[in-house]
Amino acid sequence: xxxxxxxxxxxxxxxxxxxxxxxxxxxxxxxxxxxxxxxxxxxxxxxxxxxxxxxxxxxxxxxxxxxxxxxxxxxxxxxxxxxxxxxxxxxxxxxxxxxxxxxxxxxxxxxxxxxxxxxxxxxxxxxxxxxxxxxxxxxxxxxxxxxxxxxxxxxxxxxxxxxxxxxxxxxxxxxxxxxxxxxxxxxxxxxxxxxxxxxxxxxxxxxxxxxxxxxxxxxxxxxxxxxxxxxxxxxxxxxxxxxxxxxxxxxxxxxxxxxxxxxxxxxxxxxxxxxxxxxxxxxxxxxxxxxxxxxxxxxxxxxxxxxxxxxxxxxxxxxxxxxxxxxxxxxxxxxxxxxxxxxxxxxxxxxxxxxxxxxxxxxxxxxxxxxxxxxxxxxxxxxxxxxxxxxxxxxxxxxxxxxxxxx
Amino acid sequence: xxxxxxxxxxxxxxxxxxxxxxxxxxxxxxxxxxxxxxxxxxxxxxxxxxxxxxxxxxxxxxxxxxxxxxxxxxxxxxxxxxxxxxxxxxxxxxxxxxxxxxxxxxxxxxxxxxxxxxxxxxxxxxxxxxxxxxxxxxxxxxxxxxxxxxxxxxxxxxxxxxxxxxxxxxxxxxxxxxxxxxxxxxxxxxxxxxxxxxxxxxxxxxxxxxxxxxxxxxxxxxxxxxxxxxxxxxxxxxxxxxxxxxxxxxxxxxxxxxxxxxxxxxxxxx
Numbered sequence: 001x002x003x004x005x006x007x008x009x010x011x012x013x014x015x016x017x018x019x020x021x022x023x024x025x026x027x028x029x030x031x032x033x034x035x036x037x038x039x040x041x042x043x044x045x046x047x048x049x050x051x052x053x054x055x056x057x058x059x060x061x062x063x064x065x066x067x068x069x070x071x072x073x074x075x076x077x078x079x080x081x082x083x084x085x086x087x088x089x090x091x092x093x094x095x096x097x098x099x100x101x102x103x104x105x106x107x108x109x110x111x112x113x114x115x116x117x118x119x120x121x122x123x124x125x126x127x128x129x130x131x132x133x134x135x136x137x138x139x140x141x142x143x144x145x146x147x148x149x150x151x152x153x154x155x156x157x158x159x160x161x162x163x164x165x166x167x168x169x170x171x172x173x174x175x176x177x178x179x180x181x182x183x184x185x186x187x188x189x190x191x192x193x194x195x196x197x198x199x200x201x202x203x204x205x206x207x208x209x210x211x212x213x214x215x216x217x218x219x220x221x222x223x224x225x226x227x228x229x230x231x232x233x234x235x236x237x238x239x240x241x242x243x244x245x246x247x248x249x250x251x252x253x254x255x256x257x258x259x260x261x262x263x264x265x266x267x268x269x270x271x272x273x274x275x276x277x278x279x280x281x282x283x284x285x286x287x288x289x290x291x292x293x294x295x296x297x298x299x300x301x302x303x304x305x306x307x308x309x310x311x312x313x314x315x316x317x318x319x320x321x322x323x324x325x326x327x328x329x330x331x332x333x334x335x336x337x338x339x340x341x342x343x344x345x346x347x348x349x350x351x352x353x354x355x356x357x358x359x360x361x362x363x364x365x366x367x368x369x370x371x372x373x374x375x376x377x378x379x380x381x382x383x384x385x386x387x388x389x390x391x392x393x394x395x396x397x398x399x400x401x402x403x404x405x406x407x
Numbered sequence: 408x409x410x411x412x413x414x415x416x417x418x419x420x421x422x423x424x425x426x427x428x429x430x431x432x433x434x435x436x437x438x439x440x441x442x443x444x445x446x447x448x449x450x451x452x453x454x455x456x457x458x459x460x461x462x463x464x465x466x467x468x469x470x471x472x473x474x475x476x477x478x479x480x481x482x483x484x485x486x487x488x489x490x491x492x493x494x495x496x497x498x499x500x501x502x503x504x505x506x507x508x509x510x511x512x513x514x515x516x517x518x519x520x521x522x523x524x525x526x527x528x529x530x531x532x533x534x535x536x537x538x539x540x541x542x543x544x545x546x547x548x549x550x551x552x553x554x555x556x557x558x559x560x561x562x563x564x565x566x567x568x569x570x571x572x573x574x575x576x577x578x579x580x581x582x583x584x585x586x587x588x589x590x591x592x593x594x595x596x597x598x599x600x601x602x603x604x605x606x607x608x609x610x611x612x613x614x615x616x617x618x619x620x621x622x623x624x625x626x627x628x629x630x631x632x633x634x635x636x637x638x639x640x641x642x643x644x645x646x647x648x649x650x651x652x653x654x655x656x657x658x659x660x661x662x663x664x665x666x667x668x669x670x671x672x673x674x675x676x677x
């Protein structure tokens with residue numbers, strides 16, 4: 001062990017599970033902001049991903065608190081955060097921010113968006129699915145023009161409320177780290193903003209990957225305009241994110257505070273792979289160059305014109321690399337912040353356990369769980385526009401047709 | 408017209424003595440009585456405190472505000488304090504769990520600083536190998552019982568708190584084990600207890616304080632390197648220590664306002 005660390009610092013307090021938490025919430029916030037592009041900012045091209053992005057956000061949000069819960073010393077006391085929150089604590093707000101986002105933003109938005117389709121599906125379904133979908137309508141089966149207009153307006157309002165909420169959700173996670181003055185690696189006013197933009201990057205990249213893979217496995221054609229638009233926004237988001245990260249980095253180097261020596265030492269040794277190689281080179285620079293050349297981000301049609309299949313493959317590779325990069329960002333923040341001693345005189349090591357509640361296996365399971373949930377959500381609420389009952393179905397059924405008496 | 412006879416012993420403002428309580432005297436006495444009773448009525452002063460002690464002789468936290476003085480020049484690195492603390496407070500015996508520990512600083516002529524604290528100092532310190540030592544000294548470390556404690560600020564459920572007498576404690580029954588306080592402590596003074604799974608730290612031996620005893624580490628220190636007492640102007644050993652020494656605190660730029668006060672601390676200590 002080179003240098004000196006305080007005796008109590010040998011054990012790292014926040015491990016892999018806490019790396020997952022900002023990663024998962026970042027994906028939620030990013031996916032939601034992508035969905036809002038279509039809804040509020042009328043970016044028509046990304047419409048095929050609208051519902052998919054909402055369901056992705058919901059699936060990941062349901063899993064987001066699990067790593068936190070698994071990590072607590074006394075998980076059975078976790079409800080105290082709701083019952084007796086310390087109002088001065090940044091972390092105490094977690095429960096409220098989470099509940100607000102889940103209940104008020106995501107669930108309501110999904111419900112208003114799907115209500116009409118749920119009613120129509122339920123009318124034509126057989127068996128269990130019919131009752132599940134009917135239950136999900138909460139009995140609101142009115143499909144009159146007025147109620148549909150209300151659905152649409154409500155969805156729009158919720159999205160408008162949802163954008164600052166998504167900013168709050170992830171900016172807040174950044175604040176949990178950024179407000180710790182004891183830790184020079186975390187303590188930065190830029191932290192919430194960096195978290196936010198990296199969240200947008202990761203959310204768009206994730207929805208791009210899911211959209212492309214699910215479309216391929218359904219043997220449908222990938223929407224070229226949609227992919228181009230996603231890649232374009234991904235490019236812009238990554239440029240902003242990279243600029244903010246660079247600003248933070250240069251600012252630290254230029255100020256060269258007391259901690260600069262130990263932090264440089266840490267970046268050059270312990271974080272070399274995860275920060276320089278994975279986050280910077282593979283997760284940022286390479287995808288940035290790929291998207292700059294191929295996507296319509298800088299020039300209509302891109303600088304290098306590729307056949308659509310190859311272009312989409314490039315987007316896919318870039319998006320996967322970006323995911324690895326964003327995960328590395330979370331790792332570098334959470335683990336990096338604990339690899340140096342607060343005495344600023346030495347470094348410690350983090351050894352990932354394979355099994356156990358904070359082990360690698362658990363983390364992999366928690367990373368796969370949102371996809372299982374998403375699969376179930378997609379079964380009940382298919383997000384594909386080609387499977388949604390259109391206006392014709394509505395006209396044929398008539399708005400007032402009753403539900404349970406059928407079948 | 409009757410006039411009062413001149414009396415040189417009586418002040419001019421004083422009204423003539425009257426067999427009945429006149430209005431002026433009544434108002435004056437009522438006002439004086441109200442002034443005397445006000446602190447008690449308003450709760451500014453507690454009745455038992457005014458008489459110095461709880462009626463039943465029990466401990467009164469409002470009477471105290473504790474701090475500790477540490478004089479590194481007196482510390483010989485024997486770590487009796489570390490051992491006493493582990494015994495007194497059931498701190499896990501294995502390394503890497505300490506409420507208090509001893510650091511050894513070795514500063515060589517080329518201004519290189521080496522710090523070590525093998526097993527918190529419990530097993531002694533290995534002999535120095537450097538040839539060109541400029542100065543070397545021991546520094547006892549513990550929770551600083553900050554007046555502006557970041558650990559208390561961040562605790563999501565309020566399980567860690569500051570007592571009325573200025574001691575930062577953790578409620579074992581309430582802590583959820585999120586470890587945010589451990590991250591927020593700039594001094595590495597907290598750890599997660601391996602058996603109870605809650606945050607643990609120095610308590611200034613609060614169970615001893617309420618019995619009128621000093622913390623175990625202070626009690627056993629053979630050289631008087633640790634001085635315990637009141638930080639707010641009472642005639643305790645700490646008051647004398649603060650008056651006759653140059654006082655420093657650790658990491659003052661973080662504005663945590665520690666109540667563990669170091670005398671003549673070397674600038675390399677952090």
